[in-house]
Amino acid sequence: MANVSIDPLLQPIKIGDLELKNRILMSPVVRQVQDDGVPSEKLIRYFRERAEGGVAVSYVGSMLIDHPGNEDAFGPGRGSAPDLHDEAARAGWKKVVDAVHEAGGLIFPQLLHIGAQKAVTHPDNVAYVPSPTWGPTDRATGNSPESVKKLSERPFHELSESEVMDVVEAFATAARRSKEIGFDGIALHGAHGYLLDGFLSGDTNLRTDRWGGDHVGRTAFVVEVLKAIRREVGPGMPISFRFSQWRPCDYDGHLAKTPKELEEILAPIVDAGCDIIEASTRFFTEQAFENEEGNFPYWTRKITGKPTVMCGGTAVHREKYDLATTPPKTVNNMDEVMRRYENGEFDLLAVGRALVNDPNWLVRARNVEDFLPFDGRKLNPAYVGD
Ligand SMILES: Cc1cc2nc3c(=O)[nH]c(=O)nc-3n(C[C@H](O)[C@H](O)[C@H](O)COP(=O)(O)O)c2cc1C
Known part of the structure; x- marks a missing residue:
């Protein structure tokens, strides 16, 4: 048991027009909604409980933008992930937003296009991608060989130059709807092999048009999406951008090979206008580059000077190539988290599985109490409370 005070992380921070009451975020972790796209009463309670537990901002994982590439995204039918496509869904999400606000918290939707990670629910469930590939199939990954085969041999639709702009506008629409409902900021999923990351990575973006090229050229799509979101939400509303070195086709992958x-x-x-950068890792203890000390958040913060989020492995541990669905063990590594915070390696801490496991995780961390043993059932996106 690491007996360490987390008080420094409980200090407020101002970002854009927003005052965050502390530096703890609930990391985006996808949860299912009802078949009609409406969040259930249980899901409303799920978010309220985590806000009552004291987190400053709750991220709603994988809010699907309205685009054919997101049909049957995580599974057959609507409801495998949240969306804001119609009045009923938006009215439902307004209830979630209101509940979080009443509990003293803030809430951001994490806008997502699933890209090449679309579930292979039926043989013609086409994935919309920058280039017709899932990525390399010979790298170390937590996916089983059968799942890699399925994902890489499924049908792909390569987005044309103008179709890419349709996706940009779908992100803009989702951002506008989010603001209308009362969300406090917008998060953008640019990590983990989903569409935006698909454009960023040289393993999956083989294009030679304006959306491809070298590592800088490949940022063009992300830049357009960020500009379109900013156009919709105005100057003061924070935009949080998540990206990662790794992706599902390559757990040891490097989006950037060097700090340069x-x-x-x-x-x-x-x-292009993002206010928070989420440097997502599978283990915050891992170095970002082979021959340079420092993890991914450390380098991101050093380079940008922007409020940077550290995420990956707070209070939980599982082995490196285990599947995403493998339950971790609860650990207490808050001493290591705080050492890095005091060392100036990050500004905000996103906590995923520990908060899924226990809405009062932050209360326990603040009181230096033991954390609850991990309940593996809760990793299932269908779990939204007992
Ligand atoms: C069941 C599950 C669902 C997840 N869903 C999302 C998601 O929707 N969006 C996202 O960016 N990350 C998602 N993640 C990743 C988490 O946000 C987080 O980055 C990861 O779990 C590592 O942080 P942790 O060790 O604090 O859990 C998910 C993780 C799990 C285990």
Whole structure:
């Protein structure tokens, strides 16, 4: 048991027009909604409980934008992930937003296009992608060989130059709807092999048009999406951008091979207008680059000077190539988290599985109490409370 005070992380921070009451975020972790797209009463309670538990901002994982490439995204039918496509769904999400606000929290939707990660629910469930590939199939990954085969041999639709702009506008529409409902900021999923990451990575973007090229050229799509979201939400509303070195086709992958490449990738993205950068890792203890000390958040913050989120492995642990669905063990590594915070390696801490497991995780961390043993059932996106 690491007996360490997390008080420094409980200090407020201002980002854009928003005052965050502390530096703890509930990381986006996808949860199912009802078949008609409406969040259930249980899901409303799920978010309220985590806000009552004290997190400053709850992210709604994988809010699907309205685009054919998101049909049957995580499974057959609507409801495998949240969306804002119609009045009923939006009225439902307004209830979630209101519940979180009443509990003293803030809430951001994480806008997502699933890209190449679309579930292979039926043989013609086409994935809309920058280039017709899931990525390399010979790298270390937590996917089983059968799942890699299915994902890489499924039908792909390569987005044409003008179709890419349709996707940009679908992101803009989702951002506008989010603001109308009362969400406090917008998060953008640019990590983990989904569409935006698909455009960023040289393993999956083989294009030679204006959306492809070298590592800087490949940022063009992300830049357009960020600009379109900013156009819709105005100057003060924070935009949070998540990206990662790794992707499902390559757990040891490197979006940027060197700090210089990282700097060149992030420069246009920061210029396009994001206020928070989520440097997503599977283990925050891992170095970002082979021959350079420092994890991914450390380098991201050093390069951009922007409020940077550390995420991956707070209070939980599982083995490196385990599947995403493998339950972790609860651990207490808050001493290591705080050492890195005091060292200036990050500004905000996103906590995923520990908060899924226990809405009062932050209360326990603040009181230096033991964390609850991990209940594996809760990793299932269908779990929204007992
Ligand atoms: C069941 C499950 C669902 C997840 N859904 C999302 C998601 O919708 N969007 C996202 O960016 N990350 C998602 N993640 C990743 C988490 O946000 C987080 O980055 C990861 O779990 C590592 O952080 P942790 O160790 O604090 O859990 C998910 C993770 C799990 C286990």
